[in-house]
Amino acid sequence: xxxxxxxxxxxxxxxxxxxxxxxxxxxxxxxxxxxxxxxxxxxxxxxxxxxxxxxxxxxxxxxxxxxxxxxxxxxxxxxxxxxxxxxxxxxxxxxxxxxxxxxxxxxxxxxxxxxxxxxxxxxxxxxxxxxxxxxxxxxxxxxxxxxxxxxxxxxxxxxxxxxxxxxxxxxxxxxxxxxxxxxxxxxxxxxxxxxxxxxxxxxxxxxxxxxxxxxxxxxxxxxxxxxxxxxxxxxxxxxxxxxxxxxxxxxxxxxxxxxxxxxxxxxxxxxxxxxxxxxxxxxxxxxxxxxxxxxxxx
Numbered sequence: 001x002x003x004x005x006x007x008x009x010x011x012x013x014x015x016x017x018x019x020x021x022x023x024x025x026x027x028x029x030x031x032x033x034x035x036x037x038x039x040x041x042x043x044x045x046x047x048x049x050x051x052x053x054x055x056x057x058x059x060x061x062x063x064x065x066x067x068x069x070x071x072x073x074x075x076x077x078x079x080x081x082x083x084x085x086x087x088x089x090x091x092x093x094x095x096x097x098x099x100x101x102x103x104x105x106x107x108x109x110x111x112x113x114x115x116x117x118x119x120x121x122x123x124x125x126x127x128x129x130x131x132x133x134x135x136x137x138x139x140x141x142x143x144x145x146x147x148x149x150x151x152x153x154x155x156x157x158x159x160x161x162x163x164x165x166x167x168x169x170x171x172x173x174x175x176x177x178x179x180x181x182x183x184x185x186x187x188x189x190x191x192x193x194x195x196x197x198x199x200x201x202x203x204x205x206x207x208x209x210x211x212x213x214x215x216x217x218x219x220x221x222x223x224x225x226x227x228x229x230x231x232x233x234x235x236x237x238x239x240x241x242x243x244x245x246x247x248x249x250x251x252x253x254x255x256x257x258x259x260x261x262x263x264x265x266x267x268x269x270x271x272x273x274x275x276x277x278x279x280x281x282x283x284x285x286x287x288x289x290x291x292x293x294x295x296x297x298x
Contacts, residue, residue, distance in 0.1 A: 055116030089121035089220025094138035121220035122159025122206030159206035250274035
C-alpha cells in the first residue's frame with residue numbers, strides 16, 4: 001500500500017518540480033527520493049527523468065509508447081535562444097596517463113562561463129590495460145572524485161573501454177552510475193540521440209565512423225580534435241582529456257554554441273580549448289559553420 005508521503009510525492013511530480021524543490025518540500029535527501037521513486041515504480045507508475053538546460057532534472061510521468069524510439073531531451077527551461085555546452089572525451093580514468101585534475105579544470109571553466117551541460121563522448125574509464133588502478137578502483141575514483149557540481153549535468157555516451165567492463169567483468173556501468181551519481185546521465189552504448197531545445201539533435205557516438213543518425217555529431221576515440229563540415233551532419237571529434245596523447249597535441253575539450261532561429265540551428269561555433277604546460281585553459285582556435293540545414297530524424 002502506498003504511503004502518504006509517496007502520494008504527496010506523486011502530486012509534486014505532476015507539478016513537474018525539480019528534484020531539489022521536491023526534496024525540500026518533503027524534507028528528504030536525494031537518495032531517499034530515488035528510493036521512493038523506485039517504490040512508486042514498483043506500484044506500476046511509469047516515471048522517467050526529464051533534463052533541463054539549467055543543469056537540473058525532474059521526474060515526469062512517461063505516457064509515450066514504450067516501444068517508440070527513446071531520445072533524451074534537454075528542455076529549454078530558461079528560454080535561451082542559443083544552446084551552449086562543453087564536449088569532453090577519453091578521460092581514461094585508471095590509465096597510467098589519466099589526470100583527474102583535467103576534468104576539474106574543465107568543470108571550473110563551466111562554472112566561470114555559466115555552462116550547465118557537458119557531453120562526454122566515451123572512454124570515461126580505462127578498463128584493464130595499461131592501468132594504475134584496478135577496474136573496481138576506477139569505479140571508486142569515478143564515483144568519489146570525478147567533478148560533481150550543482151547545476152551541471154553530464155551526458156555520457158559509452159565507448160569501447162566501457163564495453164570492456166561489461167564484456168570482461170559483467171559490470172553494468174549504467175546501473176552503477178545511476179545508483180551513485182545523480183549528475184551523470186549514462187546514455188548507453190553505440191549511437192545516442194539528444195534532442196535539444198530546437199528541432200535539431202546532438203548525436204553522440206564514441207567512434208566517428210559508426211554514425212547513422214542526423215544531427216550535430218560528437219565523437220571521441222581518436223584523442224585529437226577534428227571538425228568535418230557538412231550542411232546536414234557536421235562532425236566534431238573531441239580531443240582527449242588526459243595525457244594519453246597519440247600526437248604532440250594537448251589535452252583539451254570543445255566548447256559548443258548552437259545559434260538558433262525559428263527553432264532551427266543556423267550556426268555552429270566551436271572553441272577548441274587546451275590545457276597547457278602550466279595547467280591553464282587556453283582557447284587555441286574558433287570554428288564557425290553557418291550553413292546548417294533542416295534535418296529529419298531517421
